[in-house]
Amino acid sequence: MDSIITNLFEDQLSLVEESKEQIKKAYKIDNRPWVVGYSGGKDSTVVVQLIFEAMLEMKKEELTKKIYVISSDTLVETPLIINSINQTLSRIQTEAIKQDLPIETHKVKPLYENSFWVNIIGRGYPSPNQTFRWCTDRLKIDPSNQFIKEKVSDFGEVIMVLGVREDESISRGNNIRSHSIEGNMFMRHSTLSNAYVYAPIRKFSLDDVWNYLLQCPSPWGDDNFELHKMYQDSSSGECPLVVDKSIKESAGSCGNSRFGCWVCTVVNEDKALSGFIQSGEDWMKPLLNFRNWLASIRDDRTRRMKYRMNGQTYIREVKIELDRDEVAWVIIPKKGGREKTRIKFDDYTKVPKLELASYLKENKIDLSAPEDTDFLIEYTETGLEGEEMLKYGQLGLGPYTFETRNEILQRLLAVQATVVHPNDPYYEVITKDEMKVIREIWFKEGVWEDEVSNTYRKVFAKELDFEEDNQAIISSDQISDLELLCSEYNIDLRTVKKLINLEQKFAGYKFRRGINEEITKVLKQDYLHL
Secondary structure, eight states, X not given: OHHHHHHHHHHHHHHHHHHHHHHHHHHHTOSOOEEEEOOSSHHHHHHHHHHHHHHHHSOGGGOOSOEEEEEEOOSSBOHHHHHHHHHHHHHHHHHHHHTTOOEEEEEEXXXXXXXXXXXXXXXXXXXXXXXXXXXXXXXXXXXXXXXXXXXXXXXXXXXEEOOOOTTSOHHHHHHHHHTOOTTOSEEEOSSSTTEEEEXXXXXXXXXXXXXXXHHSOOTTSXXXXXXXXXXXTOSSOOXXXXXXXXXXXXXXXXXXXXXXXXXXXXXXXXXXXXXXXHTTOGGGHHHHHHHHHHHHTTTOGGGBOSSOTTSOOOEEEOEEEEOTTOOEEEEEOOGGGOOOEEEEGGGSEEEEGGGHHHHHHHTTOOTTSSSOOOEEEEEEEEOXXXXXXXXXXXXXXXXXXXXXXXXXXXXXXXXXXXXXOSSOTTOOSSOHHHHHHHHHHHHHTTOOSOHHHHHHHHHHSSOOOOOSOSXXXXXXXXXHHHHHHHHHTTOOHHHHHHHHHHHHHHTTOXXXXXXXXXXXXXXXXXXXXX
8 A cells, every 4th residue: 555655655656757857948948928827726736836946957057048937817806816816926026036037026917997897887798608708818818918919029939838737627628629739848829929828737637636635735836735725615617717719618618617707697696695605704795686686686687778789789589488278478587597587478569570660759768767668569470481471579688787787886886895804904895096087977878967976975975086177068957957858859868978078079170170070870789660
């Protein structure tokens, strides 16, 4: 028995030594700097630790190029994880300076204009799901790629070093192999020119990862046993640093892991937050409750506008089923496995597609209002055999209504007022900079009253210290007069506000190039011409 254990230990040491020798060889092969992705999880920790140890074993004169260790902060990271990442990056940097290693740590973040809350609350994006996962590009891929592009600009080419393993999943293994060239350590990045990928632990198994971490102490002083403890009772792994749009689907959602965004709505159940709460972190319960509420309202038609952000409308077919009593039911599916809605077909008003515009006008239906449109659009389509098929549909959903966006902000600020982070007295669920961008977006949409400040005051009973950079164009009395005039002449108020905003945007310019195109874009929105 002792000999078996000894052999296993020796095999593990052999794998580690072989990996470090390969890292040394890969490092010395050219002058291209390395950008190492660190997510705070087991695989990326192994990669950074192996590189750090390999650098310590090399001669000083061989350490000729920079190694940048970058971590992605989406601004909605699970609070305990981002704290841990911050501490680790600081320790890595401190120890690297102490050991005179060419290692720099950096944290990349999305621009506030692209943050999760600016897109949800400011622009009204529905929360992400499997078919509309807009968050990965904006929050993770784009900030990381921007850092890489800057290094490409400085050095010509870079090597991305990632903690990806072939045995993580079938799709991940197939993806790694499809980008590999036999005999070549580096894989060409599929979307970034002049960037290459190096995966030093691609052949590691899960056991190899944990054996190494628990047998080899962290060179910068972290406790790998604490990392192991974080993974206990968790059903999946870390949220990797994704830098490639072509593999973001194989990377999967991180809501089932303990290393991801606390507000992830791509999954039905957030095991990340639940795992921490079950481990005694009760202070996170308001975060989980908010996340569950946000996921629950996504497909609520009363909370969504009935046209897209560019004003485009579309019809979404509904399925009609007969029950045992020959009663027709309209079946409205819900995303993410949530229970579908069944409404009696006879309870709907049926409106022929060609009569839709007059129906909306006669019934004074506002497609941006919270009320749902309780009618079905009747239309025909030509089948494969040339036959005419009668179909029914609803107006497709667009962004959240303004009322819902304001409610999301109010509830989020209430969470901020409630949550007390045990290790970070300055913890915020939404930043002032994000609220400022939201305020600017709402202003451009014609919300001229300062609703962000009003909502903040309602929650915290104090003023939000905004500089007065976006004063309303007209007074509240004038806004009321404008609303009455638009109603009297049956003109869309939002369109008028957008045109007034355009006039302000171009005011003062001697040559107002582009204003005609901007006006045309506003006036050609689909919902105005139904």
